[in-house]
Amino acid sequence: MGFGDFNKKDHFAISSLGMEIAVSEILGVALGYWLDKKYGTSPCCLLVGAVLGFMLSFYQVLRAVKNLDRQAKEQKNGHR
């Protein structure tokens, strides 16, 4: 079952990407918040955590795009 250039597996990868972005951001912020509470460094750790979470989410997007690209290339080569 395929829609356009994507197959079912790609759709699952893309649809879970949004939630992965959210969860990594939340994880980073939660870690920063916890460190702030522990050491009383508010709001430094929170900001650093948010930036780290953002970086992590972008890394996941980039990796997913790379994976999709590689699979598409493999499929093209396979069909020829």
Added chain:
Amino acid sequence: MDIAEIISHHILDNDWGISLGSVRLPVTTHSVTIFVVSALLLTVLFFIARGGASRCSRLLTTLAEEYVTFIRDSMILPNMGPEGRPMLPYFCTLFLFILSVNLAGMLPEMKTATSNISVTAALALCSGILILYSGLKFHGVIGFLKGFVPSGTPVWLVPLIFPLEIISTIIKVCVLAIRLFANMLSGHMVLLCLLLIIFIVGKMNVFAGVGALIPAMVLEIFMTFLELLVAFLQAYVFTLLTAIFAGSVIHTH
């Protein structure tokens, strides 16, 4: 009428735990639902496994075989390859359990245990352990850890990429839990809110409440069917994504 209390009573877990001396047994509506569903599944599957010559038992056996074939051919083999065959029982259990617990929530007087983050987190933890096990089994400790670094990564980037990859794998497992939890919770919340519309409008004006009855009930019926679809879909998605993740650990590039 306290709306928040009604919603929390119907959606959240109610603890009527039993205290035995100093030990407290956490008997909650969700845990009771899980135990009832598990007992029911075990009984039914026991009778199916025992088989029999009657027409009914033959039909049930065929159904069970068809189900196992469906899990094997549409989830395991395309995503995990033949290496995934030994893990077939786990996936069959996972799909049937999540589906039954989701559907149990649609019955009156029963609760959806999958709308509790602890339940879905436990399920996701089992899936995480399976992913870890399959990675360790097919690649060994060193090979499994090597799989976290994508091929073609420059050596100086490895200390940065390696923790990022490990955290992303953990996040993927967390997302499994959150997806199932959020879908089941929100579905039942919508069902309840649609019903509450009638009472909220009716409190302002009785005739308006009667007028809101028909659209609210039509939407309610629609949402109930949507919930049935979501119950199947989420069980399918959870199982399939576990298979995809385990497959990606087994077939590292």
